[in-house]
Each structure stands twice: as C-alpha cells, then as structure tokens.
Amino acid sequence: MFYEASVMGLLRTILIILLIYFGFKILARLFAPILLRFVSKKAEEKFGQQFGGYQSQQKAEPKRKEGETVIDKMPEQNKKSNDGVGEYIDYEEIE
Numbered sequence: 528m529f530y531e532a533s534v535m536g537l538l539r540t541i542l543i544i545l546l547i548y549f550g551f552k553i554l555a556r557l558f559a560p561i562l563l564r565f566v567s568k569k570a571e572e573k574f575g576q577q578f579g580g581y582q583s584q585q586k587a588e589p590k591r592k593e594g595e596t597v598i599d600k601m602p603e604q605n606k607k608s609n610d611g612v613g614e615y616i617d618y619e620e621i622e
Contacts, residue, residue: 591597
C-alpha cells in the first residue's frame with residue numbers, strides 16, 4: 528500500500544509539532560521555578576546531613592570578637608639544633 532502525501536497532512540503535522548513545542552515551552556516556564564526550588568531544597572537537606580557534624584561543632588565553640596588571635600596548640604619547645612649539618616654561609620650576589 529502506498530500513501531500519498533497531501534498538503535493538508537503536512538500542515539497538520541507542522542501545526543501539531545508547533546503546538547507541542549510552544550505548549551512545552553509555556554509549561555516549562557510555569558513549572559521550572561517550582562522544580563528548581565524543590566531540587567535546591569533537597570540539595571540543601573543532603574548537604575546539611577553530610578556536614579551537620581561540622582556545623583554542630585562550630586556552634587559549640589564560643590563566639591570570638593573579630594580580630595582576636597587564638598592559639599589552639601602551642602608548638603613543641605624541645606627542638607634540637609643539628610650542628611653536624613655544616614657551616615652557614617651568607618649569600619651575596621656578584622655582579
């Protein structure tokens with residue numbers, strides 16, 4: 528069986544394609560903000576679950592004034608000098 532292409536069939540097909548395209552565009556413009564809000568909320572919840580321990584530790588620390596210097600760990604004082612390395616010579620640039 529052979530079918531003949533008609534002008535009306537072609538116009539109808541183009542019209543259906545255009546209606547689907549513009550309908551999708553309008554629906555996407557309406558539902559995109561809702562979808563993005565939902566996705567961002569889910570990402571925020573997941574991020575909060577992964578890094579929730581860090582935030583709770585940070586809240587437990589007392590608040591400090593801006594610019595205040597705090598030393599959490601003192602450096603070790605028992606450093607030994609290695610005298611067997613050699614002699615120290617100052618560097619001088621020669622022109």
